Amino acid sequence: MPPTCTRGEELGLPEVADLPDAVLQDPVRLRSAGMRKGRDGCRVPMPWGTTGPSYGFGTGSPWLPQPPSFGALSVDAQREDPDSTLHLYRPAVRLRRAAGADGRLVWNERADPRLLDFTSGTLRCLVNASTDDVSLDAAGTPALSSSPLPTSPDVLPPDTVIWYTGP
Structure with a gap:
């Protein structure tokens, strides 16, 4: 695409x-x-x-x-x-504003190169751009995800983004 x-x-x-x-x-x-x-x-x-x-x-x-x-x-x-990009985009914009995300990204080092990990404001974003599940060590409850997450909170499915908020 x-x-x-x-x-x-x-x-x-x-x-x-x-x-x-x-x-x-x-x-x-x-x-x-x-x-x-x-x-x-x-x-x-x-x-x-x-x-x-x-x-x-x-x-x-x-x-x-x-x-x-x-x-x-x-x-x-x-x-x-309800599974459209528009229905994901609207809460993502609200979340970004509430978290004070201003476009400046701080990249977090990851041992697994398949996972992108960055923060902006109090928003942390993890992106699995691979075709495999990736193990997570992120603490906290997700504020938003691009697809339904598995029952195991320590695995991020392929082609999925997850956002966390916190201090």
Whole structure:
């Protein structure tokens, strides 16, 4: 899956990598005579609804075409899905604010390279970016996780993020 763009991150929208050359308009691309791609793949309008010529972004066609997959990733679709990125993103933003996380990260050393471990404010984040369970030594109760956690509190499943708060 392509990287997620800053625009639409609360929906987990992927970058639209296959835009036709005829619609590309980013000044970076134009100034580089097409040698640099530019940001157009991340500037495709956000989908608000599940149908329509612009998935609810407006009444007509958008300035950059949205892929058919955007209907299922729209705000309306994700509001109805408790397992959606939108339903994870909203409490994560509230948690980040409450913990005083300001974007400055302090990386915590880990013996296991499969686990990313950092703090920001009083928020601690552990990321298992591997395909295997990873043993944890984190104390405390998770404040939020990206997927259901196993009954064992000392194991982080694959492709899972867990957030802890505390002093």
